Amino acid sequence: MPGLESLLRQNRSWSEGVRLADPQYFERLSSLQTPEYLWIGCSDSRVPANQVLGLAPGEVFVHRNIANVVAHSDFNSLSVLEYAVAVLKVKHVIVCGHYGCGGVKGALTDHHLGLIDNWLRHIRDVRQKHIEELSAIEDETERLDRLCELNVADQVSHVCQTTIVQHAWKRGQSLSVHGWIYGLRDGLLKDLQVSASSIGDVAEAYRINGVKVAAAATAAIPA
Numbered sequence: 001m002p003g004l005e006s007l008l009r010q011n012r013s014w015s016e017g018v019r020l021a022d023p024q025y026f027e028r029l030s031s032l033q034t035p036e037y038l039w040i041g042c043s044d045s046r047v048p049a050n051q052v053l054g055l056a057p058g059e060v061f062v063h064r065n066i067a068n069v070v071a072h073s074d075f076n077s078l079s080v081l082e083y084a085v086a087v088l089k090v091k092h093v094i095v096c097g098h099y100g101c102g103g104v105k106g107a108l109t110d111h112h113l114g115l116i117d118n119w120l121r122h123i124r125d126v127r128q129k130h131i132e133e134l135s136a137i138e139d140e141t142e143r144l145d146r147l148c149e150l151n152v153a154d155q156v157s158h159v160c161q162t163t164i165v166q167h168a169w170k171r172g173q174s175l176s177v178h179g180w181i182y183g184l185r186d187g188l189l190k191d192l193q194v195s196a197s198s199i200g201d202v203a204e205a206y207r208i209n210g211v212k213v214a215a216a217a218t219a220a221i222p223a
């Protein structure tokens with residue numbers, strides 16, 4: 001593994017550097033994680049959560065998939081969300097998209113891409129929902145970037161519509177859900193101003209007011 005040797009070398013020197021600056025660092029972190037944020041972002045290699053937020057290991061819980069989708073039937077993202085909200089009790093969920101997203105671009109074409117077409121169907125739904133606004137944008141890049149923003153806003157709604165988030169709000173837990181977007185060209189994050197922090201922010205059809213409040217999970221499930 002010639003190429004991988006350098007990665008292992010880099011890891012050793014990183015670990016040494018961290019321990020030099022803070023000898024108890026790994027010992028402390030190995031027994032407890034108390035992140036205040038859950039990041040739901042795109043798998044794109046150019047948008048790594050910790051680096052763009054300037055956060056150290058242990059400070060942000062992360063879920064990434066193609067085009068930062070939160071689908072109601074996806075147990076992967078729902079499990080991450082449940083652990084982050086009910087056990088770690090993060091204060092903020094940040095759904096972060098990025099301009100020029102290849103996944104979103106795929107949903108704007110009629111090309112058959114493979115298995116991923118089924119995943120991108122979620123973004124086609126967003127495209128169809130906003131078809132009038134998107135059709136009025138002549139410039140292709142601008143249209144793609146607008147769909148990237150609209151997708152973030154829709155996924156924020158999906159997070160809020162989950163029983164996980166609504167139960168947390170009913171328990172009186174302090175929790176906000178935000179929609180941000182990242183610019184690959186300047187490395188800057190932009191708040192899309194679609195934050196939600198109470199059940200009043202959930203459209204009526206998705207509210208679960210009649211559902212018995214689930215007890216907060218307290219068991220230390222390993223993540």
Ligand code: CO
Nearest residue numbers: 042044101102
């Ligand atoms: Co992307």
